[in-house]
Amino acid sequence: xxxxxxxxxxxxxxxxxxxxxxxxxxxxxxxxxxxxxxxxxxxxxxxxxxxxxxxxxxxxxxxxxxxxxxxxxxxxxxxxxxxxxxxxxxxxxxxxxxxxxxxxxxxxxxxxxxxxxxxxxxxxxxxxxxxxxxxxxxxxxxxxxxxxxxxxxxxxxxxxxxxxxxxxxxxxxxxxxxxxxxxxxxxxxxxxxxxxxxxxxxxxxxxxxxxxxxxxxxxxxxxxxxxxxxxxxxxxxxxxxxxxxxxxxxxxxxxxxxxxxxxxxxxxxxxxxxxxxxxxxxxxxxxxxxxxxxxxxxxxxxxxxxxxxxxxxxxxxxxxxxxxxxxxxxxxxxxxxxxxxxxxxxxxxxxxxxxxxxxxxxxxxxxxxxxxxxxxxxxxxxxxxxxxxxxxxxxxxxxxxxxxxxxxxxxxxxxxxxxxxxxxxxxxxxxxxxxxxxxxxxxxxxxxxxxxxxx
Amino acid sequence: xxxxxxxxxxxxxxxxxxxxxxxxxxxxxxxxxxxxxxxxxxxxxxxxxxxxxxxxxxxxxxxxxxxxxxxxxxxxxxxxxxxxxxxxxxxxxxxxxxxxxxxxxxxxxxxxxxxxxxxxxxxxxxxxxxxxxxxxxxxxxxxxxxxxxxxxxxxxxxxxxxxxxxxxxxxxxxxxxxxxxxxxxxxxxxxxxxxxxxxxxxxxxxxxxxxxxxxxxxxxxxxxxxxxxxxxxxxxxxxxxxxxxxxxxxxxxx
Numbered sequence: 115x116x117x118x119x120x121x122x123x124x125x126x127x128x129x130x131x132x133x134x135x136x137x138x139x140x141x142x143x144x145x146x147x148x149x150x151x152x153x154x155x156x157x158x159x160x161x162x163x164x165x166x167x168x169x170x171x172x173x174x175x176x177x178x179x180x181x182x183x184x185x186x187x188x189x190x191x192x193x194x195x196x197x198x199x200x201x202x203x204x205x206x207x208x209x210x211x212x213x214x215x216x217x218x219x220x221x222x223x224x225x226x227x228x229x230x231x232x233x234x235x236x237x238x239x240x241x242x243x244x245x246x247x248x249x250x251x252x253x254x255x256x257x258x259x260x261x262x263x264x265x266x267x268x269x270x271x272x273x274x275x276x277x278x279x280x281x282x283x284x285x286x287x288x289x290x291x292x293x294x295x296x297x298x299x300x301x302x303x304x305x306x307x308x309x310x311x312x313x314x315x316x317x318x319x320x321x322x323x324x325x326x327x328x329x330x331x332x333x334x335x336x337x338x339x340x341x342x343x344x345x346x347x348x349x350x351x352x353x354x355x356x357x358x359x360x361x362x363x364x365x366x367x368x369x370x371x372x373x374x375x376x377x378x379x380x381x382x383x384x385x386x387x388x389x390x391x392x393x394x395x396x397x398x399x400x401x402x403x404x405x406x407x408x409x410x411x412x413x414x415x416x417x418x419x420x421x422x423x424x425x426x427x428x429x430x431x432x433x434x435x436x437x438x439x440x441x442x443x444x445x446x447x448x449x450x451x452x453x454x455x456x457x458x459x460x461x462x463x464x465x466x467x468x469x470x471x472x473x474x475x476x477x478x479x480x481x482x483x484x485x486x487x488x489x490x491x492x493x494x495x496x497x498x499x500x501x502x503x504x505x506x507x508x509x510x511x512x513x514x515x516x517x518x519x520x521x522x523x524x525x526x527x528x529x530x531x532x533x534x535x536x537x538x539x540x541x542x543x544x545x546x547x548x549x550x551x552x553x554x555x556x557x558x559x560x561x562x563x564x565x566x567x568x569x
Numbered sequence: 570x571x572x573x574x575x576x577x578x579x580x581x582x583x584x585x586x587x588x589x590x591x592x593x594x595x596x597x598x599x600x601x602x603x604x605x606x607x608x609x610x611x612x613x614x615x616x617x618x619x620x621x622x623x624x625x626x627x628x629x630x631x632x633x634x635x636x637x638x639x640x641x642x643x644x645x646x647x648x649x650x651x652x653x654x655x656x657x658x659x660x661x662x663x664x665x666x667x668x669x670x671x672x673x674x675x676x677x678x679x680x681x682x683x684x685x686x687x688x689x690x691x692x693x694x695x696x697x698x699x700x701x702x703x704x705x706x707x708x709x710x711x712x713x714x715x716x717x718x719x720x721x722x723x724x725x726x727x728x729x730x731x732x733x734x735x736x737x738x739x740x741x742x743x744x745x746x747x748x749x750x751x752x753x754x755x756x757x758x759x760x761x762x763x764x765x766x767x768x769x770x771x772x773x774x775x776x777x778x779x780x781x782x783x784x785x786x787x788x789x790x791x792x793x794x795x796x797x798x799x800x801x802x803x804x805x806x807x808x809x810x811x812x813x814x815x816x817x818x819x820x821x822x823x
Binding site for chain 1: 598600601604605607608669690691692693694695734737739740741742743744745746748749791794795797
């Protein structure tokens with residue numbers, strides 16, 4: 115039932131059922147009343163016709179047979195007697211039907227008003243309009259009609275109760291109607307809410323698609339207005355982001371010249387120990403700037419996609435690490451070719467290997483290819499990362515506790531950049547703790563892998 | 570603006586391999602210009618400085634003997650790329666562009682505009698010196714820039730010297746370290762000739778100080794592995810006992 119109030123479709127059903135139910139009930143009531151009135155007035159007219167016909171017929175007969183004929187003509191609610199005298203005596207309370215009968219008779223038979231019509235009723239209680247008693251209280255009305263020769267036709271009218279019109283068929287049709295309404299409102303609810311659902315889906319996609327994507331401003335006016343508002347919001351957010359990105363990029367960019375100057379100056383430092391330290395600091399700063407720029411890199415300055423041998427890339431990373439005195443072992447097949455961006459992939463893999471070396475002192479890289487793609491696992495023997503942080507470390511500038519932080523030279527963007535590069539290639543990077551010790555960084559890059567025989 | 574440093578430095582021992590050359594540096598950062606002038610001067614290069622395009626043109630007219638132009642991409646007024654194009658239209662002097670690291674577009678456009686090499690800021694002084702020497706050596710070997718070797722082909726492989734990109738016969742990019750690239754370039758510039766370890770070490774030195782100490786044999790074995798062969802006798806690079814190494818296949822230039 116919660117669905118009924120929680121969705122527009124449900125609410126539409128409630129509104130439609132309530133409104134249409136009210137209208138149906140009211141219409142039914144009015145219709146019923148109308149029918150009753152019609153039937154009642156029709157009855158009076160027919161009764162008058164019959165009474166006139168009967169009195170005319172009786173008049174044409176010989177007086178000796180009149181009473182017998184009258185008895186024979188009796189039937190239904192009418193009982194006839196012929197006599198020289200009127201039986202009826204005026205009195206009793208007349209209901210509305212009887213009054214209508216009297217008025218009609220007086221109009222139709224001109225000689226009756228002059229004392230030719232006597233009406234009496236057995237009813238004695240007050241007439242309560244609308245009460246059930248009115249119809250359920252049987253009573254008899256006596257009419258005496260004066261005939262042309264002065265004799266009387268005495269009529270006894272038994273009020274026949276009209277059957278109450280409520281019947282199972284009415285409930286059935288109302289029930290079917292309600293079902294129909296529910297069915298229609300489900301369809302209409304869908305129709306009403308589809309533009310909204312499309313809008314919601316579109317908004318979600320908005321931030322996954324390249325910048326300045328716009329929602330289509332179509333659908334109903336309300337949806338168009340909403341789409342327009344979201345587009346404006348997106349435009350403004352895009353503008354703000356672009357400004358910040360440009361600023362950060364400009365700062366990182368402008369640091370390059372002073373860094374180059376520092377490199378040249380450090381070459382002039384005589385003390386070898388000091389010079390080494392300065393150069394190490396410079397290396398770290400450069401790494402940070404490179405990571406920041408890589409993070410801020412937009413699609414337009416991406417490299418071209420080419421066939422790249424990841425085995426050679428991993429080999430270079432391992433050799434460079436060995437030259438820097440680090441222990442990195444690579445186990446990769448001869449040809450690990452994928453389509454991708456060469457330098458970006460190298461950067462991503464370098465980041466992951468350097469991460470392992472930084473926190474565990476060494477790394478083992480295992481690469482393999484299958485029909486679905488390339489899988490590269492960078493294993494270390496370090497302390498790992500607590501399970502609830504395995505995703506958080508991919509956030510930009512996220513730092514684990516101090517022991518894994520600045521002291522070991524992390525800059526908080528390595529994993530972020532690695533993952534964003536892998537994802538730009540349709541792959542991903544995840545971290546998995548090993549038991550009893552160690553961390554695996556698992557890189558998956560999707561197919562378009564082909565085995566190529568080199569040399 | 571011109572400064573020379575005739576005083577001998579500790580690098581005197583290497584100077585014999587690179588005869589004195591005249592380098593014109595165009596960068597808008599005055600301190601960087603000065604630092605470059607001091608550093609290169611200490612390594613027996615004559616250095617002339619220019620702050621922008623106008624000064625560059627003036628200095629070129631005043632010093633027609635300039636052997637190498639180092640040109641920053643980001644210059645006030647006329648951009649470095651535009652200056653490079655103008656310069657290439659009227660002169661054969663080797664040009665090295667200074668680009669921002671990671672800015673692929675500047676690098677590629679610069680090379681298309683006729684630059685011979687590029688350095689990414691921030692760069693280390695030793696790397697710059699190695700590149701300058703390599704560029705001067707190549708310019709001397711091949712003469713006019715029309716003949717300058719930009720792309721090498723051997724045994725189905727291709728090396729794009731401008732992009733520093735090696736492709737195997739299937740067109741797959743094979744990643745090279747800086748040391749491997751320099752070593753391969755040294756082989757490609759003198760194919761089918763026996764090269765001594767000393768010569769290779771001299772030409773293949775790169776910015777990493779520790780790589781200087783790396784045995785050239787290790788570099789060669791790494792390069793062999795990248796070229797898809799670890800076989801010492803049958804591969805592209807043949808060991809010549811007691812003499813050095815020889816690059817076996819014939820090389821074509823473009």
